[in-house]
Amino acid sequence: MNNYSKQREAILDVMKQNREHPTAEEIYTLVLEKEPQISKSTVYRNINILVELGEIKKLNMAVGPDRYDYLYQEHSHAICEKCGSIFDFYDVFNKDKLSNELLKQIENNMDINSITIYGICENCKSKNKK
């Protein structure tokens, strides 16, 4: 794994130019513009490889399919479990401290990749009150 292919490069380009946390399906549609012959399995396979390589990040959604994020800057996500909205935010968690606390509590020296907040956004809260 790691030979050059224009397909993989096109996928990475799409991710670099897109900060909307696209789904695999959306990535596929976007990459079709540059690579009209690309197949969906190639998109899925390369998405997984890029995650593996640490170039993009996988967001585990509460609703709907997984989403992906190019790592333009270290940040965290807050995800609405009702409507699936994603909010980016910065500088809240001290990973070293967390990592240490984790080590103490679970006795496992995990590498922390990301921290995600799940909840209900303002909009969905007000909808439910009706």
Place this chain on the structure above:
Amino acid sequence: MNNYSKQREAILDVMKQNREHPTAEEIYTLVLEKEPQISKSTVYRNINILVELGEIKKLNMAVGPDRYDYLYQEHSHAICEKCGSIFDFYDVFNKDKLSNELLKQIENNMDINSITIYGICENCKSKNKK
């Protein structure tokens, strides 16, 4: 939504007695012991209702199907993105403070339901070095 049914009660019972974060499939298998006639769609539907009612929590996995957790005590989860191991841990995040920070940054007054750490566990780290 919210009429009594022995099926829903049986599902909740399974969740109360199981702290292994079962998948929907596993819940289905377990509940079959008490309700041999229950159908998978009833299990899925009721799981969603119980999440909605706040009786159980949905864990958005990095690998494999979603998992569920009875809310016996407030706690957070650390999930290995490679093998899917789940670690429970306690008392690390100050939700009020976080909620406030979120409000400032994203200008959305989200209700925080849970905070999940995603990473790579010790075991998977050492496997990769080989």
Place this chain on the structure above:
DNA sequence: CTTAAAATTAGGAATTATTCCTAATTTCGT
């Protein structure tokens, strides 16, 4: 206790999301 409306069910079909398979092509190291 009836009774009617509302909620829930079983069972299976349908849908969605993702992975797997294969033969052909491309890339890479020498």
Place this chain on the structure above:
DNA sequence: ACGAAATTAGGAATAATTCCTAATTTTAAG
């Protein structure tokens, strides 16, 4: 330039979940 290794397109297969329908159960009101 050549052979091994990696990658591809295309489609089949699988996994996870939701949707549909007619029958049954629950609830609330009389």
